[in-house]
Amino acid sequence: MKKLLFALALAACFTFGVPNLATAEKECQSGNMESCTQAGALYLYSDNPNKGVKLLKETCDKGDMSSCWILGSEYIGKGILEKDIEKAKFYFEKACDGGYYMGCMSLAVNIYGADDMEKAAIYYRKGCDLGNALGSFDSCYKFAIYNQHIMNNTKKAVQYYKKACDMGKDDPIAEITDIWQKSCDMYELLK
Structure with a gap:
């Protein structure tokens, strides 16, 4: 499920007019927060995933809740980052509290699931x-x-x-x- 959701998020990146990493990064440097999130997500699966994490953390801290959700999704441990459930929970909660539906859904499915x-x-x-x-x-x-x-x-x-x-x-x-x-x-x- 997590991979499907991340694939949908990346597909959304391209749907909204960012054709590649270079364009996203250029638009990000111009202050476009959505492009920063897109660049961060693209960097995660490039040869420089640390730059992606850094960029996503910065945009999350600036209030882009989709960045927070992407980070949470990565900390579940099925992607680039090492599994860290507490960090995943932190970022999902931040996204959910910020009004981003996927943060709430991810808390329900990935953090609490059938256990609670x-x-x-x-x-x-x-x-x-x-x-x-x-x-x-x-x-x-x-x-x-x-x-x-x-x-x-x-x-x-x-x-x-x-x-x-x-x-x-x-x-x-x-x-x-x-x-x-x-x-x-x-x-x-x-x-």
Whole structure:
């Protein structure tokens, strides 16, 4: 999952008009924060990953929450950086607290997961309630499942299945996953 999310993040880098590292770095030096994040992410998988980490830390400290999330993702230990769960948690929390949905989702999935469903549910809900990014409906869906199956709270489950269904209607990510449709189906079944 983490590799898929990072691949989506890198794909977004190119989608928003940064064709290569040299261009991203030049735009970064001109003060474009988004380009700094893109350059940092690209450097991670270049021959100079330390420069990528440094650049991502700088942009994270300046308030770019996607940089914080990328760092957290790398500290999970499946990428370039050595596994450090505390650092991953730190960067995911910073991203989540800064309003970046993926930080919340990553805390729920990568840090708490099945080990602490109550904590994971807190972050699924927070990610859902942010509702400001592609794929946010996934957090709503998972929070609905938690309420339906763990808390036996059908009323709250229905509320979040509906929210996931509504959010997914205009989300292009919904087209590549069945979660959105499952949300709509569960809402119709339980309402």
